[in-house]
Amino acid sequence: MNLELFIAKRIYFSKEGERKATPPVVRIAMVGIALGLAVMILSVAIVIGFKKEIRNKVIGFGSHIQITNFDNNTSYESTPVAVSDTLLNHLKSFPGITHVEAFATKPGILKTDTDFQGIVLKGVDENYDWTFFRNNLKEGEIPVFDKDKTSTDVLISCYLANMLGLKVGDSFLTYFVGENIRPRKFHITGTYETGFVDYDKIFVMADIRQTRRLNDWDADEVSGLELQVDNYDHLDQIAEDLYFDIAEKQDRNGNSYYTRSVKEMNPMIFDWLDVQDINVVVILVLILAVAGFTMISGLLIIILERTNMIGILKALGECNTSIRKIFLYISFFLIGKGMIWGNVIGIALCLIQSFFHVVKLDPSIYYLDAVPIDLTVLSLVLLNVGTLAASMLMLLGPSYLITRIEPAKSIRFE
Structure with missing residues (x-):
């Protein structure tokens, strides 16, 4: 039988009338732990969700x-590369690569009738992944692009549509500047x-056939290739391996390939x-510190309240370590209940924020229209284990107060 656990249960689960000052201390400590853990869960879920949403948009x-x-510069007037079937097959079979698609860009x-706006026409073919x-x-x-026929269908953003007064089904002219100004008429499908x-x-x-014609490129020339990987965590390694794999390869025009990750x-x-990770670490440390000091105060008050009992146990032969375990068990019950709440x-x-988007954001500043939430089981487990471990470790020091209590004086303590 675990005597320390038995005594701890009798103290913790005793009726409120038998605990004297303990109930308010217990409630304050549990509220501190509960609110602290709730804020930590929200902080981690928001930061992970924010990073994931922004990352997915850029990707x-x-x-x-x-x-x-x-030889490309940072503008959208790109220098083409010729893509052969051999290169495409090599990339598709490269470890970690799941999808390969070509693209070509042309500013215009x-x-x-009343407005104009600079845009970038991004041409894609029938193999493009439209999931995003x-x-x-x-x-x-x-839009659906047939490989045997050039299409004038385009997909534009709501931002452009609202700015220029366009809607689905409308057509518009776009002017492209080269040796001559070339107008093209496009039809909005979505x-x-x-x-x-x-x-x-x-x-x-x-x-993509539209952008090739505007750039006067051959059928195998593109601005570049876009590749998707099977695991984002391995992105840096896959990009590095691919860089060295094709660095010495050249297309039919003698152009070298340049590989870059997002x-x-x-x-x-x-x-x-990445800076957001530092912010969340600071928040977690501060919240743990506040919750830990709340528990320390609660434990000290419980020890002082039970000074008489401690003296009796010492007089009966219980060692300091055994008595400390009793109060650490009590603390464990308090922390556990607070963590549940x-x-x-x-x-x-x-869940409320995830489904109802109660807290809104300004997309022009945060790139999102609502606070994102991404709570995983792993992060939830790590937060709970970390909170429990940190709180219990912080209580080891205050529990040494028990060793300073003398039986002769404490038995008379009221």
Whole structure:
């Protein structure tokens, strides 16, 4: 029989009238743990959700890895590379790569009767993965490109449609500047909205044959290739392996290939997302500290309240270690109950925000229209285990107060 656990249960589960000052202390300590854990769950879920949503938006517009001409600059007037079937087959069989698609870009000016706006026409072919745009489709439908016929159908953002007074089914002229000004008329089949305004306001998705004609490129020339990986956690390693694998290869025109991951193409965005990890660590440490000190105060008051009992136990031959275990067991019960309520509150708030989007955001600043939530079982388990371990460790020091209590004086203590 575990005597320390038995005594701890008798103290903790005794009726409130038998506990004297313990009930308010217990409630304060449990509330501190519950609120602390609930806030930690929310903080982690929001940060993980925020990073995931922003990351997915950037990847949706540019995929995980891009292979372009080594001589390309940062503008959308790109130097083409010729893509052979041999290269495509090699990339499709490369470890970690799940999808390969070609794209070609051409800057232009979209003009209506009353307004105009600079855009980038991004041409894709029938192999393009429309999952990202399909998930963000607001009206109409995704354009379908036949490999044997050039299409004038395009997908534009709600941002552009609202700015220029366009809607699904409308047609518009776009002017492209080269040696001559080339007008092209396009037909809108659908509108999308990602909330990522920096990209929404410029990209118009079209048939790759249109951009090839505007750039005077051959049928096998493209701005680049977009590659998707099977595991984002392995992105850096896959991009590095691929870089060295095709670094010495050249296309039929003698152009070299340049491989970059989405992190390398958007360093400012991903550096900004990495900073969020520091913020959440600071929040967790502060909340744990506050909750821990609340529990320390509660434990000290419980020890002082039971000074008489401690003296009697010592007089009966119990050692300090055994008595400390009794009060640590009591603390464990308090922390456990507080954590149960903390999980209930934290998970409930996450579910409410996830389904009803109660807290809104300004997309022009945060790239999202509502606070995102991504709560995983792993993060929930780690938070609970970490909170329990940190709280119990913080209570080891205060429990040493028991060793300072003398039986002769404490037995007379009231």
